[in-house]
Structures are given as C-alpha cells and as structure tokens.
Amino acid sequence: MKIHYKTVLSIIAFFICGHALAEEIKLDFVISEGIDSARPIAVLPFSWKGVADRPLHDVSSVVGADLRRSGRFNPMARHELVQQVDKYQDVNLELWREKGIEAVVVGNIEEQPDGRLKVGYELVDIFRKQQEVRNGELVNVDRNRLDSYTAFVNAKDLRFHAHRIADRVYEKLTGERGAFATKIAYVSVDRSQTKPYRLMVADSDGFAPQTIFASTQPIMSPAWSPDAKKLAYVSFENGRSEVYIQDIYIANSRKRVAAFEGINSAPAFSPDGRRLALTLSRDGNPEIYVLDLTSHRFSRITKKINSIETEPSWTPDGQSLLFTSDRGRGPQIYKQNLASNRAQRVTWEGNYNASAALTPDGKTMVLINRTNGIFHVAVQDVETNTMQTLTKTSLDESPSLAPNGSMVIYATVYRNRQVLSVVSTDGRFKARLPSRQGEVKAPVWSPYLN
Known part of the structure; x- marks a missing residue:
C-alpha cells in the first residue's frame, strides 16, 4: 500500500525499478497451511x-x-x-x-x-x-x-x-463481517507490451483483473480511497515520481496531485477521504506531508534532518499517523499525533520494522519485520508491544489488511518469483496467489464496497 523504506533509498538514486515484473493475467489461489x-x-x-x-x-x-x-x-x-x-x-x-x-x-x-x-x-x-x-x-x-x-x-x-x-x-x-465482496489492486509488468507497467484491479480472489492504468514507466504504491472508488498511486511517466488520484469507475478522471522536484511517494487516504498523507522531499529531506484534497494545501508533519521519513498510514480515528523513520539509526515505526505533533517510537524488536498499518479496531499493528536478515510479515499488539511473526516466506513486503482485519495480503518471493500471498492475522492460515505468467507486486486490499 505504501512505497517502502528501502525503495525510497532507490528513488533517491532514481533507478528505482531496474528489476521489472511481468504483468499478471490471472491470479490463482493455492492454500499452503491452516485448513x-x-x-x-x-x-x-x-x-x-x-x-x-x-x-x-x-x-x-x-x-x-x-x-x-x-x-x-x-x-x-x-x-x-x-x-x-x-x-x-x-x-x-x-x-x-x-x-x-x-x-x-x-x-x-x-x-x-x-x-x-x-x-x-x-x-x-x-x-x-x-x-x-x-x-x-x-x-x-x-x-x-x-x-x-x-x-x-x-x-x-x-x-x-x-x-x-x-x-x-x-x-x-x-460474528465478524466478511470481506469477500471486495477488490484488490496490484502492479504488474509485461515487457512484451508497448506499455508494460499496469495498475490492476481484481476481485478479492484474483478473478476478473482489469487494467486501470498502463504506462511505459514504473507504477508504484497504489492506495484505496475509503469509499473504494479511487486509487492514489505513484507514476514515473514523466521521468520522475509523481502522485496521481484516479476514479476507477470514471474515464479520464486521472488527476496529478503531487509533482515536486525530488520524491513524491507513498500516498495514503485519511479515513474520511478528505486528506492524503504522502512522502515529499520538496524541502530537501524525505518528510511526511498531508494534502487537503479540498483546499489542495500541503502541511508538513515531520521535521527531521538527515533521516528518511516515509510510508505514512492513518490510525482508524484519523488523528495520528504511523510512519517509517530511520531517525534512530535504523528503520523503525513511529506514531505522531497530528494535533500535538508529538512522535513516539512504537517498535523495538528487530533492527528493521517498516510498512505499518493498524487493524480496524486499532489493537494490532501489521508490519514488515527483519530479523536475522529475513523480511517477514509480523503483527504487534499495540498495548503490550508483543510481536509475532506470521509468515515463513522471505523478502516479504507491501502488507495490506482486509477491511475486517482478519487477513493480510502481501508480496513475497516463492521459487524465485514474486507472487502475492495472504496470511491470517493469527498466523494459522496461509495461501499464495501466484500468477499464471510473470510476477506481481504492491497489493492493496480495498475497503468494503457500497
């Protein structure tokens, strides 16, 4: 759902997508554990x-x-x-x-x-x-x-x-609301096409994939609006990272909302859909900003020097942001209240924690944790700070929660190919969504559909 901390490092060098992925035609569903x-x-x-x-x-x-x-x-x-x-x-x-x-x-x-x-x-x-x-x-x-x-x-x-x-x-x-009648968005690439990079939307089980936007240049970091009608994403079509918002049901509705010099990345809609959090380096350092989608005004949230601040995600009440920062000599998750502007570190286990998001009840945080050099999807209890690794795969990235908070879809590597996978937030159920051809990345689960 967000652009990753390690990817921001690559954006700074601009050659962010040197290892391209092939477009997925259809996703299958292979249960691997838990039944x-x-x-x-x-x-x-x-x-x-x-x-x-x-x-x-x-x-x-x-x-x-x-x-x-x-x-x-x-x-x-x-x-x-x-x-x-x-x-x-x-x-x-x-x-x-x-x-x-x-x-x-x-x-x-x-x-x-x-x-x-x-x-x-x-x-x-x-x-x-x-x-x-x-x-x-x-x-x-x-x-x-x-x-x-x-x-x-x-x-x-x-x-x-x-x-x-x-x-x-x-x-x-x-007793828990289901989340099958929802959508997923993801990015795929097929170099045999004139426009190889594709932003795709499919049913939650991978059926009926549709191309929302195609480009000759990389597309990254799709994020759903809370009404599940729009996607914000990063496109490099003009030779640099720029953030767009597009209504997936209305033709010719793309709108560029951030195109400053340097980094424009990691969009995330607020729970009320009125604001967009994102990472910009317009003032020199990658920082977290919030864009008011009505007034089109940007507010700078973080103000650190010599650190990377990225991957913002909103708390369910819309009053605070989680984000990844290396201000503590390594990427960790911080939480900042938008009213007080006070930030506090919330992860301590492992030397790398990134890509955080809260479950709808605000009690559990899903993130990417690196321990012993391996990237796994993990959950952390917000009250006790106890962390549990959910996956056995490696090189996991882009975790995105189902709207009922029961499942996480993420990108990982399986048999030397990048695939999408899902895992339950209790870790008992695991499955893969491999593509029939090529590879896929950057999955994001939609909110409930009206």
Missing part, C-alpha cells in the same frame, strides 16, 4: 431454472472457495455431499450430523423474463437447538435456519453476488 483446523461445512450446488443449461457462474463453488480461503472453514468436497437439495426444509439434519458437518448452505437461481436472476439462499446450522416449554415441559426444538434472503441481480454480476452470499455466511457463523 486442518477449519470448521467442516457443506455448500450445496444451487439449483437453476433458465433458458441456458446452467448459469454463467457456479455460485456454490465461489461461495465454498471464499469460505475455504478465509481459513475458518473446510467445505466438504462436492462428490462427498450426502444431499443435493435447494431448500431449508429439505435438509436432512441427521444425515449431516452423522458426517460432522456444522452448517449447510443451500440456494436456487431462477432466470426472470427481464433477464435478471432471482437468487435465493439459506444457511442451516445443523447442530443448533433451543429449548421451549410445551405442555408444561421443557423440550429441545430445532431452530436451525440461521439466515435466508432473496435478491435480484444482473446476470453479469452473479459471480460477485456469490461473494456477498459468502460474506453473509461468514458473518453469521463467526
């Missing part, structure tokens, strides 16, 4: 009534894959399903209890005369029981339907609507 501890569930095939033999997308496969890649659930394989029904009342609870399945998802899709699709879904808790008084006696009764709803969607939106169903299932079963 053994997941809850057993079943997602039954949604029935279909329509002119075609089947709908354009297999909704149940999308829902099941989403729940599996959350690390919380282990959907039963389709060939092992003991029933294939599409309504709650037809679910045989005893059959599923014998298999140890905790919850079953059923649904149906019906094509409408106007071409839209009527999608119905129900979530069944197989073991749930409640007690009622009947004829003066306390008896156990089944109250198994946890959720149900019907929606009308355009056929082209069916797959993304499946993500919304997965979000509902996830929230009902965990």
Whole structure:
C-alpha cells in the first residue's frame, strides 16, 4: 500500500525499478497451511431454472472457495455431499450430523423474463437447538435456519453476488463481517507490451483483473480511497515520481496531485477521504506531508534532518499517523499525533520494522519485520508491544489488511518469483496467489464496497 523504506533509498538514486515484473493475467489461489483446523461445512450446488443449461457462474463453488480461503472453514468436497437439495426444509439434519458437518448452505437461481436472476439462499446450522416449554415441559426444538434472503441481480454480476452470499455466511457463523465482496489492486509488468507497467484491479480472489492504468514507466504504491472508488498511486511517466488520484469507475478522471522536484511517494487516504498523507522531499529531506484534497494545501508533519521519513498510514480515528523513520539509526515505526505533533517510537524488536498499518479496531499493528536478515510479515499488539511473526516466506513486503482485519495480503518471493500471498492475522492460515505468467507486486486490499 505504501512505497517502502528501502525503495525510497532507490528513488533517491532514481533507478528505482531496474528489476521489472511481468504483468499478471490471472491470479490463482493455492492454500499452503491452516485448513486442518477449519470448521467442516457443506455448500450445496444451487439449483437453476433458465433458458441456458446452467448459469454463467457456479455460485456454490465461489461461495465454498471464499469460505475455504478465509481459513475458518473446510467445505466438504462436492462428490462427498450426502444431499443435493435447494431448500431449508429439505435438509436432512441427521444425515449431516452423522458426517460432522456444522452448517449447510443451500440456494436456487431462477432466470426472470427481464433477464435478471432471482437468487435465493439459506444457511442451516445443523447442530443448533433451543429449548421451549410445551405442555408444561421443557423440550429441545430445532431452530436451525440461521439466515435466508432473496435478491435480484444482473446476470453479469452473479459471480460477485456469490461473494456477498459468502460474506453473509461468514458473518453469521463467526460474528465478524466478511470481506469477500471486495477488490484488490496490484502492479504488474509485461515487457512484451508497448506499455508494460499496469495498475490492476481484481476481485478479492484474483478473478476478473482489469487494467486501470498502463504506462511505459514504473507504477508504484497504489492506495484505496475509503469509499473504494479511487486509487492514489505513484507514476514515473514523466521521468520522475509523481502522485496521481484516479476514479476507477470514471474515464479520464486521472488527476496529478503531487509533482515536486525530488520524491513524491507513498500516498495514503485519511479515513474520511478528505486528506492524503504522502512522502515529499520538496524541502530537501524525505518528510511526511498531508494534502487537503479540498483546499489542495500541503502541511508538513515531520521535521527531521538527515533521516528518511516515509510510508505514512492513518490510525482508524484519523488523528495520528504511523510512519517509517530511520531517525534512530535504523528503520523503525513511529506514531505522531497530528494535533500535538508529538512522535513516539512504537517498535523495538528487530533492527528493521517498516510498512505499518493498524487493524480496524486499532489493537494490532501489521508490519514488515527483519530479523536475522529475513523480511517477514509480523503483527504487534499495540498495548503490550508483543510481536509475532506470521509468515515463513522471505523478502516479504507491501502488507495490506482486509477491511475486517482478519487477513493480510502481501508480496513475497516463492521459487524465485514474486507472487502475492495472504496470511491470517493469527498466523494459522496461509495461501499464495501466484500468477499464471510473470510476477506481481504492491497489493492493496480495498475497503468494503457500497
């Protein structure tokens, strides 16, 4: 989400992107660790009534894959399903209890005369029981339907609507909002193209990648606006680093917001979307600034000499900034309150900590930690300062949190190729999103979509 401390060093030398990456055509999802501890569930095939033999997308496969890649659930394989029904009342609870399945998802899709699709879904808790008084006696009764709803969607939106169903299932079963119906942005490069550098946006599972901007020069550090409609990013199209903001849904909406001599980098939207934090060297030293997007005025936040200040990220309340600074003889994370202008160091473990961001509840900080020369994604408890390494990969960078704070997407190296990976913030679940060709970098997870 931000330009990295070590990359700022390269920008100073300007030859920042000498090792280019090839553009990703489609991302796959390969689970590498954590599924053994997941809850057993079943997602039954949604029935279909329509002119075609089947709908354009297999909704149940999308829902099941989403729940599996959350690390919380282990959907039963389709060939092992003991029933294939599409309504709650037809679910045989005893059959599923014998298999140890905790919850079953059923649904149906019906094509409408106007071409839209009527999608119905129900979530069944197989073991749930409640007690009622009947004829003066306390008896156990089944109250198994946890959720149900019907929606009308355009056929082209069916797959993304499946993500919304997965979000509902996830929230009902965990009490935490799901984050499947979201987007990711990332940078890819394909030197065989006239404009090899691409800013891409795809669904959270890597499906349906679209090029937002293409250039002959490097693109870096994408950052989402809080309404998930805009991306800020760094482009070198004019021979130097410049910061742009672009509405991903409106054509010809690119706007250059920072193009000073020297470094213009690491944009980060404030939680209210009215300000943009970024790194500028307009006064000689790389410092943190905040741009008011209404008045277009810059305010300098840090004022250190002979140190690099970069990678700003906002606290959830919008009152403070986290950033990376080497003012203490090595890159560490600092927190500065915007009202008092007081900065304090918040990381102490390891000789390199960078790229920090807070979870939505403000209780956990995700960052890149270097210990024994290896870069890992780590989390630090804000209250106790206890740090935990989440990954076993090396050369990790660009960590970005899912909007519910449960997962981190990041760039890393796997078998000598740069790939995207995800890890749960408790470290138990890990997966890779390798490209089918080339390499990818600088991932950033979108906020919730309206």
